[in-house]
Amino acid sequence: MAGRAASKVLSGARVVLPTGTVDNGRVIVEGGRIAGAAPADAPSVDLSGHWIVPGFVDMHVHGGGGASFTSGTAEDVLRGVRTHREHGTTTIAASTVTGEMDVLARQAALLSELVQQGDLAGIHFEGPFISPCRKGAHSEDLLRDPDPAEVRKLIDAAHGTARMVTLATELPGGIDSVRLLAEHGVIAAIGHTDATYEQTVEAIDAGATVATHLYNAMPALGHRTPGPIAALLEDERITVELINDGTHLHPAALELAYHRAGADRVAFITDAMDAAGFGDGMYDLGPLAVEVRDGVARLVDGGSIAGSTLTLDTAFKRAVTIDRLPVEDVVRSVSANPARLLGVDDRVGSLEPGKDADLVVLDADFTLKGVMRKGAWVIEP
Numbered sequence: 001m002a003g004r005a006a007s008k009v010l011s012g013a014r015v016v017l018p019t020g021t022v023d024n025g026r027v028i029v030e031g032g033r034i035a036g037a038a039p040a041d042a043p044s045v046d047l048s049g050h051w052i053v054p055g056f057v058d059m060h061v062h063g064g065g066g067a068s069f070t071s072g073t074a075e076d077v078l079r080g081v082r083t084h085r086e087h088g089t090t091t092i093a094a095s096t097v098t099g100e101m102d103v104l105a106r107q108a109a110l111l112s113e114l115v116q117q118g119d120l121a122g123i124h125f126e127g128p129f130i131s132p133c134r135k136g137a138h139s140e141d142l143l144r145d146p147d148p149a150e151v152r153k154l155i156d157a158a159h160g161t162a163r164m165v166t167l168a169t170e171l172p173g174g175i176d177s178v179r180l181l182a183e184h185g186v187i188a189a190i191g192h193t194d195a196t197y198e199q200t201v202e203a204i205d206a207g208a209t210v211a212t213h214l215y216n217a218m219p220a221l222g223h224r225t226p227g228p229i230a231a232l233l234e235d236e237r238i239t240v241e242l243i244n245d246g247t248h249l250h251p252a253a254l255e256l257a258y259h260r261a262g263a264d265r266v267a268f269i270t271d272a273m274d275a276a277g278f279g280d281g282m283y284d285l286g287p288l289a290v291e292v293r294d295g296v297a298r299l300v301d302g303g304s305i306a307g308s309t310l311t312l313d314t315a316f317k318r319a320v321t322i323d324r325l326p327v328e329d330v331v332r333s334v335s336a337n338p339a340r341l342l343g344v345d346d347r348v349g350s351l352e353p354g355k356d357a358d359l360v361v362l363d364a365d366f367t368l369k370g371v372m373r374k375g376a377w378v379i380e381p
């Protein structure tokens with residue numbers, strides 16, 4: 001019955017609810033949503049020995065399945081979306097990379113259509129308003145200062161679907177741009193930044209609420225120069241993105257951040273590029289050439305890490321089995337928190353009656369066995 005949104009009862013699993021884990025729990029699916037009671041004739045699916053957790057929400061991802069969200073075709077975007085869905089990510093905000101302003105505007109127009117039709121949950125602009133000192137895999141000659149008028153142009157091109165802009169808030173115009181984004185209900189995310197501790201505090205006070213892949217593309221934590229990392233971790237208004245692929249972060253660095261911020265202030269992201277769920281080889285990240293070897297993506301020119309090949313099922317499994325984080329905490333960091341930030345937590349992010357029946361079935365070792373989106377199996381367990 002794969003693909004059909006019929007009513008069904010998923011039974012026998014350990015179900016992670018907002019209130020905690022229920023052993024031998026039931027999830028009732030009706031009309032694409034989670035229901036409070038089952039019709040008498042609803043077929044039962046026995047998932048004994050498995051976990052059921054909410055579908056994952058990725059607020060920072062550039063592509064997957066060999067396709068990029070910024071290639072300019074809807075087919076490519078949907079191929080990437082499908083690949084991540086098969087790895088449990090039922091809600092996706094598409095991330096762009098630095099490009100010419102008119103190219104970004106065209107990409108935004110296409111992505112916004114896919115948001116309107118429900119395939120994406122929003123757009124995240126990563127660049128071009130970032131620091132040349134911390135450019136990572138962004139083209140240096142296309143970077144620009146965050147002039148609020150230009151920031152405004154970019155979010156206007158997204159027709160109300162821009163959810164987040166990553167910017168280096170210490171650059172000229174940075175603080176005014178943070179205020180502008182906050183006024184328009186778009187998340188100002190601090191990232192690819194060379195800011196000091198004090199400059200970061202100023203940006204948070206102006207309205208920034210997310211740290212883009214904490215630790216990566218920002219000054220390291222120093223005992224006399226704590227830099228952005230300390231400022232972002234200590235402030236309750238900030239949610240920190242973490243890339244839990246074992247390459248971007250040492251497990252000890254992840255643990256330090258996770259315990260300082262707490263489960264409710266962490267969003268696990270993939271920052272994945274085209275090779276996620278696809279394989280090694282040569283790819284493009286925006287205008288730059290990338291080689292993926294042994295699952296690690298690096299710029300051909302200079303060798304900078306260029307996004308990841310991570311999928312959130314792997315990030316989830318690592319968090320539980322390697323980082324030893326409680327399952328309930330990981331669920332908040334991989335589903336509830338990003339759903340709240342993207343403004344879609346009325347529909348997704350937790351298993352509650354009335355919300356979309358978006359869920360992931362994991363075996364006892366936390367390996368993905370099934371994915372349901374809006375009541376239909378993407379992968380039938």
Ligand SMILES: [Zn+2]
Pocket residue numbers: 060061062095126271307
């Ligand atoms: Zn990114």
